Amino acid sequence: MAAHGTAERQGMTNSMLGFILFLASEVMFFGGLFAAYFIARADAPSWPPEELLSAQQIAEGVKLELEVLLPAISTGILVLSSVTVQWAVWQIQKGNQSGMLWGLFISLALGIVFLTAQLYDYTQLHFLADDTIYGTTFYTLTGFHGAHVAAGALFIAVVAIRGLGGQFTAENHEAVEAASMYWHFVDVVWIALFTVLYIIK
């Protein structure tokens, strides 16, 4: 019966196309936050805007400074996790289920390490979200990114548990590819964040 819409045409599946469109909307969400950051930074007479701190804030020990070492290591960990999650995809494409599971669980572990390092890093900073636009943009951008890492980790965990049940094969592993794509997206956002927040002076 050819009467109904042909649900599956050649090429990408409906779910994959839908997922890519969803990622496009995520890009626009971060685009809005990044735009706010760039406008704030362009408006500021200096960056970090130390001169905006009140005497009281300085007396309380507020310092608009970031340590670059730990986030740099975290960046390496997240990039590595992107490699391992892609490796998981390649393994399942060859039908290697245990290889895929190793890739997924290692990526999950690396993601959790990244999140833990970020939370630790928060405790070491001498400013909060209400300490000038610098603090507000820093915590908003990294916070929303962290939330996306957590969501991505959850996504990978779900896919990994489904993988333990043997749900994926060389032909049928869309969820693995979607999780990997989401993880790459989160990784790319972090690289952009790390560059503008920590590197560009």
Place this chain on the structure above:
Amino acid sequence: MASVAVPQLSGYQRPAVLDWIMTVDHKKLGILYLYFTLFFFAVGGILALLVRTQLAVADNSFVGNDAYNQIFTMHASAMLFLFIIPVWAGFGNYLVPLQIGAADMAFPRINALSFWMLPPAGLLMFAGFIVDGGAADGGWTAYSPLAQQTGVGMDMWIIAVIVLGMSSTIGAANFLVTMFRMRAPGMTMFRMPIFCWTMLVTALLQLLATPVLAAALVMLFIDRNYGGQFFDPNGGGNVVLWQNVFWFYSHPAVYIMILPGMGIVSEILPVFSRKPLFGYKAFVFATIGIGGLGFSVWAHHMFTTGSVLLPFFGFMTFMIGVPTGVKIFNWLGTLWGGSISFPTPMLFALGFVSMFLIGGINGTYSAAVPVDFALHDTYFVVAHIHYVLFGGSVFAVFGGLYYWFPKIWGRKLNERLGKLHFVLMFVGFNVAFFPMHMLGLDGMPRRIAVYADSAGWEALNMLSTGGAFLIAVSMIPFLIAVVMAFMRPKDQPDDPWEANTLEWATTSPPPDYNFDSLPPVRSERPLFDARHSNGEGH
């Protein structure tokens, strides 16, 4: 094309209420969208009547200033976020799969999720009226610092709008995949019904613009609740930043609110002119052009802030009049030389074309930077927005309801009552909103609760209020027609209007999964082809 006997479910049937709550059928969800949005159209309309009552006479004290701020804010919020934007999702849900010859949307369960995010969001937004400090009262534009200074109702409003935006975004992805991937054999992109094309461009705008609004609202929420400094110059923030991110969404959003209405009108005009749409491809490219240009004109809402590049945004705003003008010629060319009849849907479509034209002209007029400086935040702008969103979108909503009522509910709305509805609404609309042009030119600012007797604005305001109540009265024949229709049996044939598109190739209302078989699709008017080919393909 063999048809297959579908085995019918027998035995246990879910209770009807559960069936509506648990359904993933695009037609039922479309109907739910329509009920939900028309309910909020009524709520927003009642709020509008309160606004007009307050403004009817000078020095009025019918509602207090604080209540007035809440009322006009919630009027706009209900009409934009809970009526116009989701009502197109309602029409789209019902019609897009039918028009492209599909059995359902690409993701039926996500479709149900999109709908079921709306009622809690609407409830949350309106629950503001019962909390301390009242509902959101910073205007639907929620400008900072005003939006920082109001009560918890504002936070509820922010969360509600974020949720509504999420619903709209995932709905958009669903529509796009449906139209890209689920079309019937033979239906190329350039044979898609024009309503589908307008939904496609609308969905692209929703997908790419709505998340930016979410980002803006998140920033506002952080500023309000966690000491953020995004919009506070004391901490290095920038109040104009809000306007930039807000309008980056909200200007494309006005095309989200009007494009599907244009699509509906472009379905109705050819059917009752007995001609194909004049310049189908030009219309498609004009729609895409409006969508694209829509992203480059947001700052024309901000000319008077002094921090935007006036020549660029002025020029781009004029440019957007070009594809819009193309569409006016599409519609006129369709009518030209046609064998025109005037049933109710056609009247509303013609009402749309004429009223939207006025809204387009007074919009382009305000695009001139020096003119805008004089007219900014006056009632002239209120007149403009209502000529495009009421004279445009709302006329299209009712045109679409009268046109597709036989398909959706299997019954026709009474023609005489429909014509009475149209005449009352058309007259009431112009009496309500045309005087606002003069009030604006005379300098009456928008959003004021009270004006002095000496301002000399009372006569026109009284006239406008009379028009608003006439619009309310015009809903009475409509409601009577609906009740009368539901008291009669479903008697409509597949194609009562002799229309062109695939939704008329199935029964009224359509069965589950829509079609037993489809006519061949060889043009953008498959039903016209089928009627004039003696049952044979070309």
